[in-house]
Amino acid sequence: MLRYTLMRLGIFAGCLVVVWGAVYSGIFPRGFGESNGLWMLLLSLVLSAPISWVVLRKERDRASVRIVNKVDRMKANLEANRSQEDLADDSARAQGQAG
Structure with missing residues (x-):
């Protein structure tokens, strides 16, 4: 179970890096005001869930x-x-x- 959890966290971290790069390069829009960090976390979570579902x-x-x-x-x-x-x-x- 620990292995699965670590693999899931790894996929989330990878998605977070990709989303961070996409937001700061202008591919994805920035959040409103100070919500940019939360926006990136939520978007990473939404992207990592189906990837984890298939890959793991x-x-x-x-x-x-x-x-x-x-x-x-x-x-x-x-x-x-x-x-x-x-x-x-x-x-x-x-x-x-x-x-």
Whole structure:
């Protein structure tokens, strides 16, 4: 997951550099007044989102598989703990009824 996040930040940083160059060269318009920095950040975010969606598809799928496997392991461990508690409870009740 860290790898995906770093790759996503890298794409955003690349878009930010491209947008910064385009704004200061006059290709893209500047923001109103003091909003130029915010304008460049928002435009970079809008441009990087679809690029990340397409370029990082395989990495996102790998991260998803890892997360699903981890959740499945946690569910199995939880179920094993529950069954151990049930066995301990049943044996304690059986001893209580026998005594």
